[in-house]
Amino acid sequence: MKILVTGTAGFIGYHTARALLARGDDVIGLDAVNAYYDVTLKEARLAELARAAQESAGTYRFVRGDLADPTALAACFGAGGVDRVIHLAAQAGVRHSITHPEDYVASNLVGFSAILEACRRHAVAHLTYASTSSVYGANTRLPFSEHAGADHPLQFYAATKRANELMAHSYSHLFRLPTTGLRFFTVYGPWGRPDMALFLFTRRILAGEPIEVFNHGHHTRDFTFVDDIVEGVVRASDQVAQPDPDWNSDRPDPAASNAPFRIFNIGNDSPVHLIDYIEVLEDCLGRKAIKQMMPAQPGDVPDTRADVSALMAAVGYRPKTPVRDGVARFVAWYRSYYGA
Template sequence: MKVLVTGNAGFIGFHTVMKLLQRGDEVVGFDNVNDYYDTGLKEARLSCLEQTAADTGSTYQFIRANLADRDAVESCFAEHRFDRVIHLAAQAGVRYSIENPHAYVESNLVGFVNVLEACRQHQVGHLTYASTSSVYGANTHMPFSEHDGVNHPVQFYAATKRSNELMAHSYSHLFGLPTTGLRFFTVYGPWGRPDMAPHLFTSRILAGEPIKVFNNGNHSRDFTYIDDIVEGVIRASDQPACSNPDWDSDHPDPATSKAPFRLYNIGNSDAVKLGDFIAAIETATGKKAHKEMLPLQPGDVPDTSADSSALQQSVGYKPATSVDEGVNRFVQWYREYYAV
């Protein structure tokens, strides 16, 4: 198939393109390579993708442009006839959305409507896009289920991603565009984002510096290894969303519709205490963490836990990487990449 992957210089996008190239798909990547975090890491990912395409003999093209640029998006879709679009580009980060909300409007709202409209105009067979577990906001019912209400986001980032879900449904309903939203939980692994806890903890522990542990370490997170996530993303993309003939307007299921629309959690379905995750890093690095205990930060939620049974039933998604194994792989990559 010919697949467009937006955000291919990013963490999940990079690994998704890598997997698609290895199985022989023709891939176009689209990313503006912004400086939200180290662009050197993003450029290294892009170089790795170019090498993988050469090694596998797969067709790969990279477009360096901003999704908020409607002309650039239209030009991309006009030049290529995509069978699938996997939209992973976004302005990420819970805390940064408090400081710079306009960046989230441009990327997550303007950029997303440009992708939706291009998919409609060029009759793309299926749009799979990234949402987030943050949409569950103030919900305390565990594990999080797609059937739960998500109308009380606790930060602007989550509000923009919930908006993406609603925008996607409108296009599925009006134009019959199959859309699948994937609510990511905490993803980690090699080539991961340096602003995320696994990267921050590992760098500081190896340097002998204290780590900041918010909420006094009482967090729990649904940590999911990147290879497991990518397997789920591609399986979901391969199976276009379809309508739910049993959808009942009197008892509406928010995860499905009479339109070709689906929402899925994609996580490990096994929440891990933050202290246990830090202990796994300590074991992998062979060093003890010096912890600076701090209160809960604005916009953070204490716990996340995914019920991913719907995705498992639909596409056979089942994570297979333990936290100990995943953390070991991440630390090994970190040592090699940063020569530590």
């Protein structure tokens, strides 16, 4: 198939494009390569993708441009068309959304609107897009279920991703565009984002610098290894969303519809306390962290845990990588990439 993957210079987009190439798909990558974090790392991911394409049965073409740029989108969809779209480009980061909400409007709202419209105009067979566990916000009933409400986000990043889900439903309803939203739970692994905890902790521990442990390390996260996320993304994309035959308008299901629309969690379903996560990292690095215990930060949810039963029933897969194995693989990549 010919698949457009947005955000291929990013963490999850890079891994997804690489998996698609490995199985022989033709991939078009779109990314603005902005300076939200180290551009050198993003360029290195792109270079790795170019090398991977040379060794695969699939082809890879990269378009450098903004989601909302009509010229860039025209270059992606082109005369040959696109069979499916996997939309992973977004302005991420909870902290940044508190101080720079305008970045999230531009990328997550305006950019997503452009992707939806392009998929409609070009009759794309299926749009799969990234959402986030952060949409559960003030919901404290664990594990988080897609069938429960998610309408009280605690920060603007989550609000924009919940808006994406609602925007997608409107296109599924109006234009019968099949859409699948995937709520990711704390993704980590090789080639990860430098602004995320595992990356920050590793760099500071190796440098002998203190790490900030928010909420005194008491909160739990459903840490999910990137390979598991990618497997879920690809399987969900392969299975085109269909209307729910059991849809009941009197008791509507937030995760499904009488339109070709659905939402799935992708998480490890095995939450770990932050302080235990740090201990695993210390073991993998062979060094102890200097911990500065801090209060919880604004916008943080206390705990996350994914109910992945719907994903398992639909695509026959659930994340399975233990945290110790995943952290060890990240540390091995980090030491190799940075010579640490």
